[in-house]
Amino acid sequence: MDRILRVNLTDLTTRSEETPAAWAGLGGRALTSTIVAKEVPPACHPLGPNNKLVFAPGLLSGTSASNSGRLSCGAKSPLTGGIKESNVGGTAAQMFARLGIKALVLEGVPQGDAWYGLRVTKDGVEIREERELVGSNNFAVLDVLEARHGKKAGVISIGTAGEMRVTAANISVRDPSGKLRSHGRGGLGAVMGSKRVKFITLEEEGAPGIQIADPEKFKAASRVFTKALMDHPVSGTGLPTYGTNVLVNILHEAGGLPTRNFTAGRFDGHDSICGETMHDTIVARGGKPRHGCHAGCVIQCSQVYNDKEGKYLTSGFEYETIWGLGANCTITDLDDIAMADSIMDDLGIDSIETAVAFGVAMEAGILPWGDGKEMLRILREEVGRGTALGRVIASGAGAVGRTYGITRVPVVKNQGIPAYDPRSVKGIGITYATTPMGADHTAGYTIATNILNVGGQVDPLRKDGQVELSRNLQIATAAIDSTGMCIFVAFPALDVPECLPALIDMINARFGAALTGDDVAELGKTVLKTERAFNMAAGMTPVHDRLPEFFRTDPVAPHNAVWDFSDEEVDAFWNF
Amino acid sequence: MDRILRVNLTDLTTRSEETPAAWAGLGGRALTSTIVAKEVPPACHPLGPNNKLVFAPGLLSGTSASNSGRLSCGAKSPLTGGIKESNVGGTAAQMFARLGIKALVLEGVPQGDAWYGLRVTKDGVEIREERELVGSNNFAVLDVLEARHGKKAGVISIGTAGEMRVTAANISVRDPSGKLRSHGRGGLGAVMGSKRVKFITLEEEGAPGIQIADPEKFKAASRVFTKALMDHPVSGTGLPTYGTNVLVNILHEAGGLPTRNFTAGRFDGHDSICGETMHDTIVARGGKPRHGCHAGCVIQCSQVYNDKEGKYLTSGFEYETIWGLGANCTITDLDDIAMADSIMDDLGIDSIETAVAFGVAMEAGILPWGDGKEMLRILREEVGRGTALGRVIASGAGAVGRTYGITRVPVVKNQGIPAYDPRSVKGIGITYATTPMGADHTAGYTIATNILNVGGQVDPLRKDGQVELSRNLQIATAAIDSTGMCIFVAFPALDVPECLPALIDMINARFGAALTGDDVAELGKTVLKTERAFNMAAGMTPVHDRLPEFFRTDPVAPHNAVWDFSDEEVDAFWNF
Structure with missing residues (x-):
């Protein structure tokens, strides 16, 4: 059974706990948001001792499933004042999973001025005071830690921005080529900085690895899933060729x-x-x-x-x-x-x-x-x-x-x-307005359907169908973010009938479970409602589910579009 | 009948309107908060075209009543995001009143980069483009405007901070000695700056003046009121001798x-x-x-x-x-x-x-x-x-x-x-937490009773009685802020039995009305509830009625006091 590791920075102690039964079926965003919602007082100062920074690999991380290597990080955000989950590629998610660590939870803040590095191994987590790398930026941190622990070690770190606790500070994660990827949004680097943790290293030596309950079923489902990913024109051709930047001309064209x-x-x-x-x-x-x-x-x-x-x-x-x-x-x-x-x-x-x-x-x-x-x-x-x-x-x-x-x-x-632009791609405006994350395109990427015609067609310039589109995508995304899967698996999942069942089959084969599509949708809904409840308890209201005033008053060329949803129409998002 | 003057900065037009019947009995804060709550969309950007900046003299301003020369200014605050009223001395309130202007309302924002000065006379208000004083600070503005309009002209102005629209920017008002006083709190200067109004001048020549319905009754009440002010040890001796700074040693002593x-x-x-x-x-x-x-x-x-x-x-x-x-x-x-x-x-x-x-x-x-x-x-x-x-x-x-x-x-x-400090003077903590103004000692100055033993005694270090004390004072203050009276009239009003009846008698004599003490208390309650409703519609919740976390966790010497009210105890403030 995977374990929960806790590091208390106030008294510099660590704990390894059995995973509570209620959390056993959770991973990634579902787990970080559940822990934050349960353990962080919603009204606390995000940089104070009562916030917690939670890392959790997805349910499928560490397996051979394609694109399953995302790591979630959650906390109360110093940028939004609400709950935050931000996920990232790199090597850390797979290492956490193979080390049998379901979540790593950083708690408290140190009393003094010292900085710390955390070292995660098969034996748990160790806190060491760090002097050399304080004041260094990420590239130097990666270099020095590679020298200390070798090329295979995982690294999670903050640069000087995180040390400064500014609210755009992110958390970086080493990728397979020794470069970095980022838990970009929501200022989570400031939370790590407030805990005076400069970096976390992971070493896999002696790790228990992943046990698959039904390896044959897993392999079969994995093949179907991978084929769907590679056959779909967006995930199989567009993104591999031009990267996400394929979108500049597409969005330009769409106005x-x-x-x-x-x-x-x-x-x-x-x-x-x-x-x-x-x-x-x-x-x-x-x-x-x-x-x-x-x-x-x-x-x-x-x-x-x-x-x-x-x-x-x-x-x-x-x-x-x-x-x-x-x-x-x-x-x-x-x-x-x-x-x-x-x-x-x-x-x-x-x-x-x-x-x-x-x-x-x-x-x-x-x-x-x-x-x-x-x-x-x-x-x-x-x-x-x-x-x-x-x-x-x-x-x-x-x-x-x-x-x-x-x-x-x-x-x-x-x-x-x-x-x-939410005026001329209205579905994404509903996502920006309603996601508990603050404006975040990845929370319910309606561009897929509004612009790329994936999963059907919903005219980006009309209001019809946008709330439903965003709702369905946000629910699905909250679930996908819990599996460790990259959000781009949504493209084939929306278009290829066997893709999503294969994903669910992999989860079932991994854990010996019997989840249905409805169970997965239910998980997504629960995650969203948990996150929203945290935000409400932190002082948000439906007034926070609004786009800035200027989108309503200033039309944007070439369509002279404005944001024309009523408050009631936006709030209907939450009717599920 | 006094009139409402409106200046629309978007189209550079002005309007003079009859006072609506519902506003006839309102002045000062009651009027600014009523207008803001009725006309400003709560979720609007405070520096955008939908905010309004409202100036209103008190009900007794312009009369011979002692200490009645306060001017209220209201808007949606760019500092708090909620409704704001800030009042000030100086000569403007009395001039507005004698000019028969019940309120001056600035609306919209200019399209271009020009700045404006407003000139208020018996004929109304005139908009003039201003070049010379743009980029000048308040002392230079006062000097130049004195040269333009003479020593008797009233001046309301912003310095370069207001031009920069920073959220600590205030609005200054010329005082009888040619110096200035400030609508200090809540960033109202940024709102004036957003409307590109550098200053407002007032000239009294030909003003209709104040009509007192019952001059004899007014005079008699005024004498009683003035005597109470002068006899009370705080307003009659302490403040005149040492100014408000008499409080340094008193608060030091109290910890x-x-x-x-x-x-x-x-x-x-x-x-x-x-x-x-x-x-x-x-x-x-x-x-x-x-x-x-x-x-x-x-x-x-x-x-x-x-x-x-x-x-x-x-x-x-x-x-x-x-x-x-x-x-x-x-x-x-x-x-x-x-x-x-x-x-x-x-x-x-x-x-x-x-x-x-x-x-x-x-x-x-x-x-x-x-x-x-x-x-x-x-x-x-x-x-x-x-x-x-x-x-x-x-x-x-x-x-x-x-x-x-x-x-x-x-x-x-x-x-x-x-x-x-709200930990060691707990009543004021209730005021800071609950007033719709954001932390503001003047909104319900419990120091009077907690520290100065005016209006009774409520131990500053114990929780007992603080919510009631703050509630009663906030209700009374909201009413007093509507009369044009200086808040320091509260000292005799709390201790001298004939003071408050004399104040009400003056209002009744001025307008030929028959208000009772209950009516005045009802007015105060209505003002508070109107302000709170605006804040709630702007996105605030009871979570915004909280002191910062550190007051609860960090004891303060010499009493090692912490803020120990539960959320429910604080929220009980609004039970009226």
């Missing part, structure tokens, strides 16, 4: 590419930053257009993006980041954006939140529109040095808006709105 | 003087900053220990504080400001604090919010504890120039805490907690 801080829906410079251009640039410079964020990924939407000299510059270079600094800030030099992506990874700040913050900063006149070089200077010299300006930017879009008195601030629950 | 960002309840340096020292310094330097903020004030708790050379330095130099930069920031040089007071007045930022922000800034290591010179430099060179650091400080204590990841942040509803 849903938020441009110049959400004042237009198309960007004249789209050709300079689109997936097609990026693909050709990568190939010409000897990079890799395909790259997986974790072992077992068959989609490989990541890439290795080299600079002009053919030297490694960044990877995990996502559409939302490129949109955010590109169209949203009108920066057209993809190399500047790639360099920014690398710097943000190193500092440990969420590239979506930071990019949305830069859009508001440009509106405020802090730097000129489209000035990639000044954006890079601010990242290096202001955020990197923790100046007041750097801290404001690294506190996210809402903070920049409040500090500079700006009214066009694209946030919900104080989290920056990503990459898809 | 309720928050020190070093609320980590202790007594301040070793209290002697350097106390009212007694201040009085002697003022006298020695040829200043004035007594000075009124408006014509007709018989308390005269203000003063003229000169510098070492005997030159005017500041006035309206309040206990809460001196506490905030003194004990709270451990600055012991009263001249530094006086200079800061003058700079804050000039820039147009709330001296309470800013002082609480400096306490958090010192905790964050932005500047050393007790460093008055660096505090002055930050005010001049950072806030004054609108740097990122300056904007963060001038966004208030909550903003500093969020930007620097600090957990000891003394705010309620994001408004800084003033001058009285």
Whole structure:
């Protein structure tokens, strides 16, 4: 039976507990949200001793199932003030699972000024005071920890942003190629920083590994599932070829590419930053257009993006980041954006939140529109040095808006709105408004159906069907986020009839269970309701399920679309 | 019949309307809160076109009643996100009243970059584009407007902080001596700045003046009222002699003087900053220990504080400001604090919010504890120039805490907690927690009874009776704030039996009405409930009626007191 490991930073003790029966069927987001909801007082200060930071691999993590290597991290978010789950690839989820660790829970905060590293092995977790790496950014942390523990060790770390406890700080996880991936959203790096944990290492030696209850059934289901992933045009062709950045031209065409801080829906410079251009640039410079964020990924939407000299510059270079600094800030030099992506990874700040913050900063006149070089200077010299300006930017879009008195601030629950204009892609607006996570496209990715015609067609410009679409996707996503599966398995799951049953078969084969599709949907609903109840107890109301006022009053070209849902229509999301 | 003047900044039009019958019996806070609650969409952006900024003199303003010259200003607050009323002395309330203007309502926001001045005369209000004074601070604005309109003109203005729309920005009002007083709290200056109104002037020439329905009855009641004010030891002796700063030693003695960002309840340096020292310094330097903020004030708790050379330095130099930069920031040089007071007045930022922000800034290591010179430099060179650091400080204590990841942040509803530790003076904690204004001592000043034994005795260290005390005082205050009366009339009103009936008699004599004490209490209740309903519709919940977590977990010396009310006990405040 997998165990729950607890680390109390207040008294520097650790505990290994049997998994309570009620948590046995939970993993990933279902488990982090359940633990946070049960153990964290909703009104507590997110950076104080009563918040907890919970890591949990998914139900299928550690198995050979394709794309099952996602790690969930949860806490009360210092960015939104509500519950947060953010998941990530890399090697840690699979190592936690093979080590028989169902969740790692960080509790309390140290009394003094010391920093700590945690070392997770088959024997449990050990707390060690850390001096060398305090003040270092993520790349240096990865290098030093590789030297200490070898290339195979897993690493979870924060950069200086997390040490500064700014609300765009993220948590980084080592990937199979020694680079990093991020628990990006919601400021979880600030929570880790508040607990003065600089990093967590994982070593697998002697790990019990995964027991599959019915290996034959598992293998059979796994084959069906993998085939569905590879046959679907989005997960099998589009994402592997162009990465997520395939979306720049698609959203531009749809008029849903938020441009110049959400004042237009198309960007004249789209050709300079689109997936097609990026693909050709990568190939010409000897990079890799395909790259997986974790072992077992068959989609490989990541890439290795080299600079002009053919030297490694960044990877995990996502559409939302490129949109955010590109169209949203009108920066057209993809190399500047790639360099920014690398710097943000190193500092440990969420590239979506930071990019949305830069859009508001440009509106405020802090730097000129489209000035990639000044954006890079601010990242290096202001955020990197923790100046007041750097801290404001690294506190996210809402903070920049409040500090500079700006009214066009694209946030919900104080989290920056990503990459898809909710006026012209209305389904995603319902997701932004209602997800307990704050504006988060991954919580119910209606773009699949609104724009890519996956799982049917729902006209992005009309209100009809959007609430149902977002509801169904959010329920499904909450369940998928609990399995350790990458969200992109949703594309085949929506279109290929045998995909979802195969996923459920794998879970049943892994645990000797007999879950049905209804059980899985029920799990998704329970997760959402648990998260919402936490937010309500933390002081949120349906008024927090609203898009910013300007989406209602300012029409966006080319469709002159506005956000026209009534409050009642939005609130109907929760009728399930 | 008095009229409602409206200025629409979106289309640059003005309107003069008859007062609706339902508003005829309202003035001051009752009127501003009623208009805001009726006309401002609770979820709107406070700096956007849908917020309104409402000025209203009290019911007795403009009459000869002692201490009746307070002007209320209301809006949705950009600091708290809730409804706000802040009142002020100066000459404007009396001029509005004599001009027959029941309220002035600023609506909309201009499309372009122009700034405006408003000129109020007997003929109404006129909008003029303003260029000369844009970028000027309040003292220069007062000088230039005196040159333009003469010494008798009333002035309402914002400094550069209001232009920057920072959430500690206040609104200044000219006083009879040509200095200024402030609508201090809640960032109303940012709302005025968002409407691009740099100032409002008032000229009384040809004003209709005040009609008293029953002059003899008014005179008789006024005499009784004034006598009560002058006979009471607090309003008749303590405040006139030492100003509000009489409280430093009293609160130090009581162990309720928050020190070093609320980590202790007594301040070793209290002697350097106390009212007694201040009085002697003022006298020695040829200043004035007594000075009124408006014509007709018989308390005269203000003063003229000169510098070492005997030159005017500041006035309206309040206990809460001196506490905030003194004990709270451990600055012991009263001249530094006086200079800061003058700079804050000039820039147009709330001296309470800013002082609480400096306490958090010192905790964050932005500047050393007790460093008055660096505090002055930050005010001049950072806030004054609108740097990122300056904007963060001038966004208030909550903003500093969020930007620097600090957990000891003394705010309620994001408004800084003033001058009285709620752990050791528990009644005021109930007021901080429950008032719809955000932490505001003036909303229900339990210090009167907890510490000064006015209106009875309620032990400050015990929970018994605090909720009732705060409730009764908040209801009374909401009513008093509607009359134009200074809150300090509450001292005699609590102790002298004939005081409150005399106040009601004056209102009845003024309007030919027949209000009873019950009617006045009912008015206070209605105001509070109206304000709370607005806040709830804006997204607040009872969770927003809570003190910060650290008051519950960190005991404060010398009494080792903690905040020990249950949520249910606090929420019982609203049982009326």
